[in-house]
Amino acid sequence: MSRTVLITGVAGGIGSATAQVFAEAGWRVIGVDRGDRPAPTSLHRFIRADIADIEQSRAIFDEVTAQEGRLDALVNNAAIQVAKPLVETTPEEWDAVMASNLRSVYLGVRHAYPLLRADGGGAIVNVSSVHAVATSANIAAYAASKGALLALTRALAIELAREQIRVNAVLPGAVDTPMLHAGLTRGHVEGTNIEELMDALAARTVMGRIGKPTEIGRAILFLADSHYSSFVTGQALIVDGGATARLSTE
DSSP states (O other), rough: OEEEEESSTTTTTHHHHHHHHHHTOOOOOEEEESSSOOOOOOOSSEOOTTTTSSSHHHHHHHHHHHTSOOSSSSEEEOOOOOOOOOGSOHHHHHHHHIIIIIIHHHHHHHHHHHHHHTTEEEEEEEEOGGGHHHTOTTTTTHHHEEEEEEEEHHHHHHHHHHGTTEEEEEEEOOOHHHHHHHHHGGGGOOOSSSSHHHHHHHHTTTTTTTTTTHHHHHHHHHHHHHHTHHHHHSOOEEETGGGGOOOOOO
16 A cells, blocks of 8 residues: 655645655655645645644644545645844744744644554654754744754654654755745855855855755655664754765864
């Protein structure tokens, strides 16, 4: 029987690539996003919903229960980013980031829990960020939310181990997505156009390039698939081309 995964933020760069990776590996992919259904045909089912809303979150998993009856993995990928100094970030913007990046995971895990435990266990993969461990200016709300998500990952790994539910996090670095492009205006790299900004950012990684969304999707699949990672839980897998391996003073 094919295994089933639910991926939030499936219309985004990493989300859509991850859906394709899982589909190619033989999984049934349920994609969730508050936007329109994405173009990829890799989705078995698409649910349009705001995952930070308690009733809409509950309805997602009620539908999965009724239509699928099982869930083998949950990938909490959806996120938003506010790129501005903290003192210029409004309370409404702060709350929006925390709702999308953190509250949604809390709700999703609560509502997915009965499905995951019913089939003898499963996996949760939270998409955090390198900003959880090393960050830069003008991205404080996002960094705070991703750091909290990493702490939540460890806490959940402890709480859910008795149910054979593994919980891990992937921490992407610079990956070629619309969110990365939008964040290049923060002033942390120099350039006059998107190509120059991307090249400057790529030069800061050990591997000398920007990551591809598919590369993050494969890391997520590794952590979600018990065939590969059955003894891995509570861990943070950094996928950043070596960027955090290098001292900033070097």
